[in-house]
Amino acid sequence: MSPRRAIEGALGELDSPTVALIVFAAVLASYFVSKSDRVSKAPSLRAAYEATYLPSRVPLLGNVLAMARNTHRFMDWIADVSLPRDGKPFTLQLPGQCDIMLTARPEHFEQITVAQYDNFIKGDHLHDLMSDLMGDGILVVDGDQWKRQRRILVNLFSSRALRENMMPIIHKHMRTLQGIFEEAATSQTTLDAYKLMHRFTLEAFLEIGFGFQMGSLASGQDHPFEKAFDDAQHISGGRFSKPVW
Secondary structure, eight states, X not given: OOHHXXXXXXXXXXXXXXXXXXXXXXXXXXXXXXXXXXXXXSOOOOSOOOOOBOTTOBTTTBTHXXXXXXGGGHHHHHHHXXXXXXXXXXXXXXXXXXXXXXXXXXXXXXXIIIITGGGSOOHHHHHHHHHHHHTTOTTTOOHHHHHHHXXXXXXXXXXXXIIIXXXXXXXXXXXXXXXXXXXXXXXXXXXXXXXXXXXXXXXXXXXXXXXXOOOHHHHOOOOHHHHHHHHHHHHHHHHTTSOOO
């Protein structure tokens, strides 16, 4: 198997609109719910920990072969590696691309996304791959651009904003979802849970972020934006599985 096909196979399965939305939600929560004073109150840092390469790394190819062998169970493989290490970070090496560091320690997320953000840049590669979908948004920029956008957005994700602005919208769509489940239970109708949860997530985020209501969750009909957004994510996500050469 060529390195190109190995990388495409190993990373191609990670492209999923629902996974992308979940990651988007998790990143937003990590960036904005945490207040600045949490950083100042963070415990003093221990000595630097080296995120070593996995033993499966080989010259020139890095960890490509190990990733290719575990394409069908990629997330299980990452879990198998992380558990014996107690979640401590490790590094994957891919030829022609930046090293990828992975960690499963919750306390590291605060350090990576807030306290030591300048040490964990996204880099130009991510921006080049995602900018036509994300623009110069906070999820794909570094430095002053990221800091400026975070200052603007942090107040939008305060406890008060979550309680007064976001929760009513979430509850509204939850009631719609509950009605769909109740109707299906009464009529013994099979539901596509994947599509339902995807629509629920997209409906909630669009109304919270942009005040736009698709209505596809209640109607059960595909919305043109829903289709276009899914296609755009598949295209952008597929770029990550293509080696730079």
